[in-house]
Amino acid sequence: MMKKLNVLVAVVLSATMLFSCSQWQSMDNTKKGAAIGVGGGAAAGAVIGKVxxxxxxxxxxxxxxxxxAGAIIGKKMDKQAQEIKNEVPNATVxxxxxxxxxxxxAGVLFGFDKSDLSPVAQENIKNLATVLNKYPDTYVRVEGHTDAKGTDEYNMGLSQRRVNSVTAFLIKQGISADRIQGFAYGKTQPIATNDTEEGRAKNRRVEFSIFANDKMKADAKKEAGQ
Structure with a gap:
């Protein structure tokens, strides 16, 4: 874990080099994250994709x-992560x-080439939403990904439809729409080889990022005396 975190720190440093100091310092944390994650230039995009x-x-x-304040938020995230592990056994947390x-x-949530949630998928997302509703001061980023089979256009559309399905179901479970950020990436972000069925299965996935909103950050800073 420590090795992985050290590499992620290197990713952040690599991304900052793509911007002037004044540009980087003028960006808020969310924009920094977007710059690192979405690409911030080809170099950062390649690093974040591989690492x-x-x-x-x-x-x-x-x-x-x-x-x-970050340590306080981290403790809250530890608790929430453990609850997700306990309540959503089909998820990797x-x-x-x-x-x-x-x-x-994706096989846990959708049928092959489908974007509608299966009954099992609905139960999984419902269980996840139950935990998320206990921690309302977080953002929930939903990302859709596919394998490399098919055209870029088709896969982007499929991943978007899957993101839309998950987002709509989360909202039905009481998750406020303004907490949810949906993004579709098609086949552009593989986490495994697309040369084998096992690898393609790993690439067909939906991911969630859960992180503090402004209220949680302000409360944590106040508690920490920052």
Missing amino acids: AGNTALGAILGAAIGGG ERYEEGINVKFD
Whole structure:
């Protein structure tokens, strides 16, 4: 874990080199995360793609505030991550910095080439939403990804439809729409080889980034005396 975090720190440093100091300092944390995750230039995009596997971690890194307030947020995220692990057994849950990354293989949520949630998928997302509703002061980023089969246009559309399905279902479960950020990436962010069925299955996925909103950050800073 420490090695992975050290590499992620290197990603952040690499991304900052793509901007002038004045440009970087003028960006808020969310924009920094977007710059790191979405690309911030080809170099940062390549690094984050190889190391983190997706922009979900870029958003988490960009939202971190550090210091005592960051430690307070981290403890809250530890608790929430453990609850997700307990309540959503089909999810892969990982803690990074001041956020949580949750992955679902697309096969858990959707039929082949489908964008409507299966009954099992609805139960999984419902369980996730139950935990998310206990922690209203967070943003929830939803990302859709596909394997490399098919055209760029088709895969982008499929991933967008899947993001839309998950987002709509989360809202039905009581998650406020202004907490949710939806992004479709098609086949542009593989986390495994597309040369084998096993690898393609890993690439067909939906990911969630969970990180503090402004209220949680302000409360944490106040508690930390920052």
